[in-house]
Structures are given as structure tokens and as C-alpha cells.
Amino acid sequence: MPLLEIDDLRVAYGKVEAVQGISFAVEAGQVVTLIGTNGAGKTSTLRALSGLLKPSAGAVRFDGERIDGLRPHQVVALGLAHSPEGRRVFPALTIEENLLLGAYLRRDGDGIDKDVARAYDMFPVLGERRGQAAGTLSGGEQQMLAMGRALMSRPRMLLLDEPSMGLSPIMTKQIMRTVETLRADGMTILLVEQNARAALALADHGHVMESGRLVLSGPGGELLHDEEVRKAYLGED
Numbered sequence: 537m538p539l540l541e542i543d544d545l546r547v548a549y550g551k552v553e554a555v556q557g558i559s560f561a562v563e564a565g566q567v568v569t570l571i572g573t574n575g576a577g578k579t580s581t582l583r584a585l586s587g588l589l590k591p592s593a594g595a596v597r598f599d600g601e602r603i604d605g606l607r608p609h610q611v612v613a614l615g616l617a618h619s620p621e622g623r624r625v626f627p628a629l630t631i632e633e634n635l636l637l638g639a640y641l642r643r644d645g646d647g648i649d650k651d652v653a654r655a656y657d658m659f660p661v662l663g664e665r666r667g668q669a670a671g672t673l674s675g676g677e678q679q680m681l682a683m684g685r686a687l688m689s690r691p692r693m694l695l696l697d698e699p700s701m702g703l704s705p706i707m708t709k710q711i712m713r714t715v716e717t718l719r720a721d722g723m724t725i726l727l728v729e730q731n732a733r734a735a736l737a738l739a740d741h742g743h744v745m746e747s748g749r750l751v752l753s754g755p756g757g758e759l760l761h762d763e764e765v766r767k768a769y770l771g772e773d
């Protein structure tokens with residue numbers, strides 16, 4: 537049984553249907569990526585999975601249990617955490633306070649301290665600035681904080697929304713290495729990326745989203761070498 541199963545998911549903003557019936561599954565331990573141009577509906581998909589948006593139709597199952605229609609804290613409690621686009625950290629709170637908010641459902645103080653230390657190991661710049669207001673971080677640093685905060689709930693699966701946004705090529709490589717490390721530790725990841733090349737290079741499976749629909753799916757390595765994908769998403773002629 538897949539860890540996450542999405543069946544004919546639809547998301548609408550009033551009359552605008554941003555997600556028009558998509559279906560796919562993520563097996564435990566896999567990295568699956570969703571790529572596509574601006575406005576394709578990738579972020580809306582993630583927000584519907586984590587309970588931030590209510591789907592207009594369809595079913596979402598996490599570990600066999602229906603989660604569509606649940607509240608965000610219920611979804612987190614089941615082990616599915618969302619790392620949103622970086623600008624969604626709490627700007628007036630410090631880095632450390634932002635991280636601790638990610639652990640708001642936990643009561644194991646010692647474990648929380650260990651995980652804060654682990655987040656600083658993973659992203660040393662966050663540790664150096666732990667007392668600084670998150671709003672003063674660069675876009676890329678806020679992206680790291682969003683990821684660190686999501687990990688603080690000790691999830692079984694991570695929804696990552698454009699972790700490389702605003703990052704230099706070197707930092708993008710580092711973030712992708714972090715994603716690989718997480719996978720090696722057994723984490724299951726659904727990765728939304730505009731940087732299709734980097735995402736496909738490490739994903740077990742990829743889906744291309746266009747105007748609310750999945751138009752192409754396959755193993756990451758295969759999509760990376762697909763003629764159409766190369767032209768449309770990798771900027772090659």
C-alpha cells in the first residue's frame with residue numbers, strides 16, 4: 537500500500553479550478569517530484585494535501601486513512617508535514633521560536649531539544665542566527681527554516697514546496713543533498729520544484745503538471761531525458 541494516495545483530487549478558488557482531477561501515489565521511502573510552470577497548480581495541490589485548503593472533490597489517503605477534509609494539525613499529527621514556500625515563516629519570531637512552533641504537538645522536551653540541534657547541524661546558518669527575527673533572513677535562509685520547522689514534527693512524510701526558490705546554484709545543490717540525506721534516513725518526500733533538472737535528477741518518480749492536470753509521468757531519470765520535458769522545462773532546444 538502506498539504511503540500517500542491521491543485519487544482524482546480537485547481544488548477550486550471560486551470558479552477557478554486550479555487542480556482539475558489529479559491522481560498519483562507515493563510509496564514509502566520514495567522521493568516523488570511534481571514539476572511544471574508557474575500557476576500549474578502545484579502549490580494548491582500541496583496545500584490541499586496538508587489541510588490548508590479543502591479539496592472540492594477527490595480522496596486523499598495517508599497510510600490507508602482518509603485525510604481529505606482534516607484540519608492541518610490533524611494531518612501533522614498523523615505524520616505528514618508541509619514545508620511551505622519560504623516566505624511563510626513567522627517574520628517577527630526568532631529562528632528558534634519558528635523551529636519550536638514546528639514541534640507544537642510534541643511533549644517530549646528532550647527530543648525537541650535534540651531535533652533543534654539536528655536542524656542546526658543540517659543548516660548551520662540557522663544555528664548561527666538562532667536569536668534573530670526570521671523576517672531578517674534571506675529568501676533562501678527562510679526556505680531552510682521552513683524545511684527545518686516541518687522536520688520538527690518528526691514526520692513520516694514531508695511535502696516540500698520549492699525548497700530551492702531564491703537559492704544560488706551552490707545552495708540548491710546543498711538543499712538537494714539534504715533531500716537525499718533525508719531519503720537515506722527513510723523519509724518519504726513529495727517535492728514541488730521549478731528547478732526541474734535538480735528535482736528529476738534525484739526523484740524516483742516525477743509528474744509534470746500543466747493547467748491543473750498531470751500531463752506526463754515517469755521515473756525521474758526517464759523524464760530528465762525526455763525530449764518534450766527537455767524542451768519545455770529544462771530550457772534546451
Ligand code: ATP
Binds near residue numbers: 577730
Ligand atoms: P507557482 O510555481 O507559480 O507557485 P503553482 O504551480 O504552485 O505555481 P498554484 O499556486 O497552485 O500554482 O496556482 C494555481 C492556480 O490557482 C493559478 O492560476 C493561481 O492564480 C490560482 N490561485 C492560487 N491561489 C489562489 C487564491 N488564493 N485565489 C484565487 N486563485 C488562486
